Each structure stands twice: as structure tokens, then as C-alpha cells.
Amino acid sequence: MRALLTNDDGAHAPGLAALHQAVHDLFDDVLVVAPLTVQSATSHGITYADPIMTTEVRIEQFGHAFDAIAVDGRPADCTKLALSTLWPARFGRNTRPDLVISGMNMGANVGINVIYSGTVAAAIEAAFLGVPAIAVSQHLGKGVADYPAAATHARRAIEKLLDGLGRERLEAHEMININIPRCEFDDDDRHEPTPITVCPMNTHAVNDRYERRESPAGDAYYWSTSDGMDFAHADEGTDVELLLRRHITVTPLTYDLTRRSRMDRMKQAIDG
Helix, strand or coil: CEEEEECCCCCCCHHHHHHHHHHHHHCCEEEEEEECCCCCCCCCCCCCCCCCCEEEEEEEECCEEEEEEEECCCHHHHHHHHHHHHHHHHHCCCCCCCEEEEEEEECCCCCCHHHHCHHHHHHHHHHHCCCCEEEEEECCCCCCECHHHHHHHHHHHHHHHHHHHHHHCCCCCCEEEEEECCCECCCCCCCCCCCEEECCCCCCCECCCEEEEECCCCCEEEEECCCCCCECCCCCCCHHHHHHCCCEEEEEECCCCCCHHHHHHHHHHHHC
């Protein structure tokens, strides 16, 4: 089994290095193709009007080293370029990875934040193109994050999914969103087994807050002061509520946004 690893925090992000260290031995080959710079909250943007530059880089973190291709573009660009061009150039014409893993993001991607997430977008792009994908994110608190500990939890969830599905494995257009609860160096329980729960995403809005400031010229500008996890409500049993209770959350996502329950009523309205 072979995998493509990407993210939205950039090729040098500690979450990417920790996840590579944790999961690389699950696969026969792992190709890392990640953004050159941080692309958080860029959603599913792609590059059309500019060239997409690439650079081969050597990553060394947590006593672990690997090679990566840094792409001067967005997360979805990384997936598109890797699957269409970089992977076949490395492994042979008409070849593709068996799985795309995006992460580990430095910050949770739960609830409606999956819409804004570059991490999730990179995984969804793979699912668009027929390669199953898993997005992995880590909830950050006020303490110092232990990325290797969180990546170990992520590996356990990925292994359970792949082993539990057996011969079926993941479907070609399947995309799964995994979130790891806070793992911080001052938390003695960060290495302890954590419940893994399959759950839906929370669909309540985030409470947005902006601080008004003035430029030297006297023009007003606004700086977001929201932390991304302050939701108007978190329904019981959803990814937000469970993550805050220190569960590893596993949410199957779909990119078909059609509201099918309204199709017939809309047709009646249009047809008279």
C-alpha cells in the first residue's frame, strides 16, 4: 500500500513531520507533497493564473528525516499536481497512491470549519479524483503541543479504520475527517488510549469577533479575535462536543452539497 502525504500548514510544519514519523512504516512508499508556505483557512482555492513552482526539501524534526516536494500553491494544488504529475513521475505512468493523508493540522477542523479548512480541502480534492483520503487535525490548547503524541493517536485511528474495513478498504471517492484531542507536554495522560468515536459534524455557526483598529492614516481595519472553536452551540454526539470531551473523532464527509430533501418541492415550484 502506498500513500501521498500533504497538509496546509506547510512542508516544514511540525504536525506534518510528526504524522510522517508515526505512519510512514504502514506503507510501502510515502510521497510528501506539501505547500511551501502556511495555507491555513484557504479552503479549496486552486492556482490557475500563475505558475506553480516546486522545490525539493529535506525535513528533519523529532529525530526523524524525510524528503518532500514543497509546492508554491494551495493545499488543493498539492493534491492535484501530485496525483496528475508528481506521483506518476516518481512511480510510473498511470500509477496513483492507494490513500491520501492530509495533516496533521495544527488546530482542530471540526464543525463548519471543515468548509474553510485547507487540510480538509486537500483530502476532498483526492476524493474528487477517485483516491480515498483522510484528513487529520489536532486540537490545540493553551499549553505546548506534543505533536508526536498526537500523531501516535492518529496512527491508531488510521490503523483501526484500515484493518476494520478489511478487504473493502476505503472506497475510491471516500473522505474521512479525523480530529485528535489536545496533547500537551504538561498533560501526563497524553499517551493514554483515547476513545475513538464515529460522529457527525456540528452544523452551528462560529461566534465571530473582530477588534477594530486604525491605521496610521486613520483608516479603520478589523482583526479577527475568534479562536475557531467558539461555536454558537455544540450538539451532543457531534465532532465538536466529543472532541472537547477528549475523544478522537472520525467523521465521513461528502462533497455532494445537493439538498436532496428539497428537490421534489423545488421541482413542483418551478413546474407549477
